[in-house]
Amino acid sequence: MDDLTEMLKGTLEGCVLEIIGGEETYGYAITRRLNELGFTDVVEGTVYTILLRLEKNGLVQVTKRPSGMGPPRKFYALNDAGREELATFWAKWEYLSSRINNLREGGR
Template structure:
């Protein structure tokens, strides 16, 4: 199941990270740790950092540099209004797909 999960995550990881940020601001390592705590153990930190750069460039998050006890300042990401709109659209799309997939699994029965 590992490879299939990885492939399916490619299309949804952005929404998952935005959902994490919808509850509170976080920096890259915190996001990665939360994903791992939720069972997404094969996600590399580099994947999350690259995704954070993309969503920052797209204007979905605000970034604040916060001093770190060790090393350079941390970039703390928080969901902004544009990111909340995107996340709302993500959940609508997710619900649509999940309903259709469930119908297919049940043999194509309409609700």
């Protein structure tokens, strides 16, 4: 699939929220997860900027833990604000995707 970067704007952050909401995890693993979910071109740098943004906006709780396989990992978990943001994201996604699919089917 060719370049999706513009289309990912606004949705990739929601995807990261969803992954974190499923289980406490860390940046490197999130990137790998996204890749295997079909977001093949998403790279680490992108995920880390999103994680820093989530942290700055107070949507996640961060815990640093040693790894054994390399440098220490920063684990991310959703807090209440994060869960709320995730729900908002899905509401927006549903709204937008339904409008777009309507448009495609002749526009009603």
